[in-house]
Amino acid sequence: MSSNPEPVVLGKIGASYGVKGWLRITAYTDAVEGIFEYSPWLIQQQGEWREVKIDRWRFHGNTVIALLEGVETREQAQMLTNCDIGILPQQMKSLPEDEFYWRDLIGCEVINTQGYNMGIVDQIVETGSNDVLLIKANAKDAFGKEERMVPFVTDQFIKQVDLTAKQIIVDWDPDF
Structure with missing residues (x-):
């Protein structure tokens, strides 16, 4: 598998269920x-x-x-407990032009509309009302920030996402 790209994790196998090899599935x-x-x-x-x-x-x-093919007993199922479930990136569905997979945004450089480089997207947090970019600030940030949080609200704060350039333009004050 080393020649293939790293799989995208979609879930995790939980505990076995019953005696015939069934498994609980946690889906992301x-x-x-x-x-x-x-x-x-x-x-x-x-x-x-x-x-x-x-x-x-x-x-x-x-x-x-x-129930997975070849898993027929509780003992076989128990050996799979806590295993990650993944797929190859090319198996992922194509999205409309204005939608993105979170994994595509991780590592993007974030620049505000005034041209200030705010850092790199480290992770994305789901808050319920909207997703939030957690941005790791540059080592020599002029405002002394270590990280920033910018709501992923298109048109209001997120002005442009360019996955080819790995860059996100935001309307956000770098001192906030």
Whole structure:
């Protein structure tokens, strides 16, 4: 797998369910069942990614459980507990031009409309009302900031996202 790009993690395998190899699935997709729109999965076990196929899945209360091909016993299922679930980047769905995957924004340089380099997007935090860019400020930031938080609100604060240039233009005061 070393020649392929790093998989995109979409979830995690939880504890086994029952005695016939079913597994609880924690999905990081918007809708829990969205994780099953991707196939095959890659699971990371002991530092190595390997391909697995989903035999079937279903809702169980507020969660989902799945049966993977070749996993037929509780003991086999238990060996997969806590494994990350991923897919290759090329399996991800294309988005409309004005939408972005969070992973594409990480590492982008953030510059305000006055041309001040505010730093690099380190992570994105979901707050409920809107997502927030957590920006790691440059080492010699003129305002003494170590990090900044800018709401990801297009048209109001986010003026332009250029993924090719890995750059985001924001309308934000660098001293805030």
